[in-house]
Amino acid sequence: MPQDVYDKVIMLAKRRGFIYPSFEIYGGVAGLYDYGPLGSQLKNNLENLWRYFYIYKDSCLEINTPTITLYDVLEASGHVDEFTDLTVDCEDCKLSFKVEDIIEDESSIQQAIKDETLICPTCGGKLINPHPVNLMFATKIGIGKTRDAFLRPETAQGIFTGFHLLYRYAREKLPFGVIQLGKGYRNEVSPRQGPIRMREFSMAEAEVFFDPNNKSHKNFSEVKDHILYLYDNESEFQLTMEDAVSKGVINNQALSYYMYLTQTILIQGGVDPKKFRFRKHADDELAHYAEECWDAELFSERFGWVECVGIADRSAYDINAHIEASKTDMYAMRRYESPKIVKHKKIVPKMNILGPKLKDKAGDIKAIIDEMEVTGQIENLTIPFEGEEYLIPKDAYDVVEVEEKEAGEKFIPHVIEPSYGIDRILYCILEHNYKEIEKENESYHLLSLPYQMAPIKTGVFPLIKDESLTCISEKIDKTLREHGISTSYDETGTIGRRYARMDEIGTPFCITVDHDTLDDKKVTMRNRDTREQERIDIDALPDFFKKQK
Ligand SMILES: [Zn+2]
Structure with a gap:
């Protein structure tokens, strides 16, 4: 079989210690790769280039949160229900396949099954039973009395669940951005695209929190004349950032600023500008949380245009979901010029009843009750604390009306999220820089990596x-x-x-x-x-x- 550039890059990557399949002595596992000595250096260099732009050019804060994530978090974020791929099974060999890989138009799958026109790509058997499968790796925390959890499908949720603390750290001023680099997991149905589709992958994500009334960016005017390479699913074109925003091609300054950062990082990292573009998501392909999304796509000779970065306006979706599910105050505040007097209802716990009942937990539970907003009638007052639900009986609290000074109005911040698939980018950088040279009748390989990226x-x-x-x-x-x-x-x-x-x-x-x-x-x-x-x-x-x- 003639080798394409993918085969050649992968051979070089293995031979010289960039990247190679994991656990090969036991047959290997599709979608799992080791970074060797040079690959690890190359990866560090890309991640540090990324950090340079997000931390020093854009003053983001870097954090690290666990890869093991509670079921509750991913249920609230919608991943338990929505993080799925439509899958079909082979009647004979029992392998499963992503419908997306089998048939062009997913909506015609039922008809195709009825017509029995779908054939297993491995054994030629009949494909049946289209059903969604969740792609998260499930696990349990603890032994005996356990809590359900998943390996995280994205680093973002760890940022959202700490938003209230980070907001305070940022001195309650918007906008501010938080970044995280680390592993994400996706139990792909049948990955066959090497480092393009991995089951454990490295991500670099930024969650930048904005007041929804103001999605401008402080650095925009410095860079507004930069040209972005755009694609609207029909044609490729170039626009300055300023034109793209004023013509409404890109919704706001902030989104266009993160597109600029992305384009700059990738091209400095060694991506060939001729094999780079931003593609706008059509309305019907937006993720469950996104309002507008642009993908940075890199061209690969074998795989075509590969989505390597997604830059999404997630609006208020995630923080709103966590406020509702956890009942935690994760609002931001728009301060008034001078405080307003407002009346509202408050729950006042009777500590003489609650104290003996809850013992050492009474103080913490009172603190949660003090923070609660009362809207409408209270039926059963239950307080979630350390994984348990505590029922507070009606005789253990009063509801009183109080007058309070309000310093401002609360709102849920919006989030713009640039999310980078580090492994895909690294593969494309290797492919874009791979050259074959004839020298004294011997063919000879060269990687023209930029100085900053060279291991x-x-x-x-x-x-x-x-x-x-x-x-x-x-x-x-x-x-x-x-x-x-x-x-x-x-x-x-x-x-x-x-x-x-x-x-x-x-x-x-x-x-x-x-x-x-x-x-x-x-x-x-x-x-x-x-x-x-x-x-x-x-x-x-x-x-x-x-x-x-
Ligand atoms: Zn089969």
Whole structure:
């Protein structure tokens, strides 16, 4: 079978320690991959580039929350009901397939089943029983008395469930953004697209909270003339950010700002701009939580346009869901010029009754009751606390009307979420930078990774294995490492071979120490892309690398 670029990239990735299937000695598992030594470095470099833009350009706050997530959280967020794929089963071999992969128009599935026109791609058997399956990995927390949980399908919910604390941390001012990098999980039905469709994957997400009345962005005016590469499902076109917003192609400044950040990060990370576009979701493909969504798509020769980043306006959906399900005050406040006097009802617990009944929990439960809003008639007052529901009897509280000063009006903030699939981006970066070169009748691979992304910044070679040269080379290698510059020391094979080994893993420079070095204290610096060589003072090497971008 002729190899396509996917096969070639995957072979190189395995051979040189970028990425390879996990647990291969036991047959491997579709959708699980290891990052090897170079892959881990490459991934760190992309994640740090991403952090640079979100933390330093956009002042987001970074947090880390558990990958194990309570059932209640994902029930409230809609994932228990909605995070599903329509699936069919094979009558003969019992394998299951995503309907989306089997038939173009999902809505015609029932008819196709009736007509018996659907054939199992593996054994040719009849496909039956279309049904939605939930894609979350279920688990339990604890032994004996357990709580249901899932491995998280996105990092976002960990941010939403702490919103009230983060809002306080941000001194109750909107907008502010919170970011999280980490693993997400999706029990894919039958993944066959390598690193494009993984069951455990790395995500980088930002949740940026806005007042729904104001989705402007403070940095917009600085970058409004930047051109975005857009696609509206009919044609590809380019617009400045300012035009895109004023013509209503993109709903608001904030959305367009995060599209700009995304485009910049990806192109700096090594994505080929000709293989990049933002595609707008049609109304019928929006996720259950989204109001408007743009995907950053990267072109792959085997897979076509691949969705790698989703930038969605999730509106008030998630925080509203968690307020309703958890009864926690997660509102934001729009402050009045001067406080207003308002009357409302409050529950006042009688601690002489409640205290003996609830013992050491009484204080915490009183605090929850004090925070509660009373609307309408109270039937059964139950308070959720530490996974239990506490029924508060009618004789244990009064409902009183109180006058209070109100400092402002409460509202649910809106969320704009740029969500990055790190593994897909990394695969596309490898594919976009993979080149085959004929050299002296030998074919030769090169990864033209940008300096910032390259796992190794320079090779360090003594021209020959002679102690006078190896000793200087080793010293250069050590000095560069101490400056935080990743190196690869190599003294075996011809210089041509050593260059080739470095080109293949995207190393932008190689340093060679030769006999002239002993006299002039200079080395030969070879540039991967131009193949040019120049002589540089040994002492000037750390600065040379620090100046690279
Ligand atoms: Zn079958």
